[in-house]
Amino acid sequence: MFDQQARLERLLARHRDAVVVEPLPGRPALIRRDEILVAGQDAGAAEGLVQRWCDSRQDEHGVTVLRLRAPAKVDVCELAAVLGSGGRHRRLSVSPNHLVLGQPMWWSGPADRPRPAAPMPAPGPVRARRDVTVAILDTGLSPHPWYADADWFREQRDEVGEVLDADLDFELDAQAGHGTFIAGVVLSQAPSAALRARRVIGGDGVGDELDVIRALESLARRGRADVVNISLGCHTYDDRPSPVLSRAVAALGRRTVIVACAGNAATDRPFWPAAMKPVVGVAALDGPDRAWFSNYGWWVDACAQGVGLASTFVRFDGSRPVEDGTDPDRFDGFATWSGTSFAAPVVAGRIAALAAEEDIDPCAAADRVLDPGRHRSLPDLGTEVHAESAENALG
Incomplete structure (x- = not known):
């Protein structure tokens, strides 16, 4: 389970257009091969500069995808750096299309599975x-007794259903149920919240920056989220925030609070979007201390319990045999799991609950939840946020 290279090889085999890049020695990143993303207003200028290599252009709300011809063998990281260079400030908002990965299963982090x-x-x-509405950008949502009859779930259930076994191997995909688990954590903290799901990663926990931007742009246009939970992310090729994703985050404005997990690689290397200034980056605790797998650093804003949490989950019975009277891969709607992925919705839920219960805007609620004058603050982990109910939030 902890063979990092083997997990990376499986990821690359499943996503043939993905490639590992390492412009900064010892700091790898994953990107889509031969793709660059451009903020909408810069699309024409960028296309003109790369037209000799450009194979196709795809325009969407706020973002354009330029696909380059494979035989040209263009280094998209170098190209993005050149197009974006302009002294101290970027000239064009351009980025490779980074892969984003749900946490806890990340190819250079721990391999924790739900139980x-x-x-x-x-x-x-x-x-x-x-x-109060909480948007969850993740693997989707499966029906669950906790919310199956809720109006907000009936409105979206068909479009956001989780895919549990995409490769048809009779085993639950590595991160299938991730979004459903997060939904339960949010509801355990903010029972009155309406959830709005957006499926941006698959059951294997893999998606890309473009899918996240699409979801954020949709929320910005429709204005339907007070809090956004993003329990996924990536390292970038240059360890700087993607300017294209940054624009999508900024488009939500101060009417929305974005909460994101800090990542599970046990490093202080910035993890995006958690490390962005407008985003609340959340690390995981194990009791009073940092969970061994949790990222940390100056860019982390908050921390919450992230080990052995119990929450809602999918129903699935895998092919593994019963061991000592227990079926290790039969899930009946509940699971325990660990990761910064699940510390983040504790914080998102507390912010949503305070906004709902005291009739204040989400930003004011976030300021109170994260106020270091009211709560313990830990070096490189930010303000500690306690779950409202240990019985509901912890296994």
């Missing part, structure tokens, strides 16, 4: 003085 758990009661009703 079946006993049923848990749904959180009870709470008094809410305003409606």
Whole structure:
């Protein structure tokens, strides 16, 4: 389970257009081969500069994808750096299309898998003085008794359903259920919240920057999220924030709070989008201390328990045999799991709950939840955020 190279090889075999790049020695990143992303207003200028290598152009809301001809063998990282160079400030907003990966399963991090758990009661009703919507950019949502009858779920269930076994090997994909698990963590903290799911990574935990930008642009156009939870991310080729993704984050404005996981590589290397200034980056605790796998650093804003959390999950019975009277891969709607992926929705849920219960805007709620004058602050981990109910949030 902890063979990093083997997991990387499986990822590359499943995603044939992915490639590992390492312009900075010892700091690899994953990108889509022969693709660059350009912020919408810069698309024409960028296309003109790369037209000799350009194979196709795809325009979307706020972002353009330029696909380059493979025989040209263009180094897209070098190309993005040249197109973006302009002294101290970028000239054009251009980036390779980085792969984003859900946490906990990341190819240079720990390989933690979900484990079946006993049923848990749904959180009870709470008094809410305003409606609050939490968007979850992840693997989607599977039906669950906690929310199957909720209006917000009925409106979107067909378009966001999780894919549990994409490769048809009779085993649950490595991160299938990730989004459903996160939904339960949010609801355990903010029972009155309406959830809005966007499927941006597959059940193997892999997606790309373009899918995240699409989801953020959709939320910005429709104005339908008070809090956004992003339990995924990436390292970039130059360890700087992608300017294209940064524009999509900025488009949401201060009316929306974005919370993202800090990553599971046990490093202080910035993990994006968590390390962006407008984003609340969340590390994981194991008791009073940093979880061994959690990223950390100056760019982390908050921390919460991230080991052995219990939450909602999918229903699935895999092919593994019963061992000592226990079926290790039969899930009946609940699981325990560990990772910064699950510390992040604790923070997102606390912000949503405070906004709903006290009728304040999400940014004001975030300021209170993260106020170091009210709560313990840890070096390189930010402000500690406690789950409202240990019984509901921890296994």
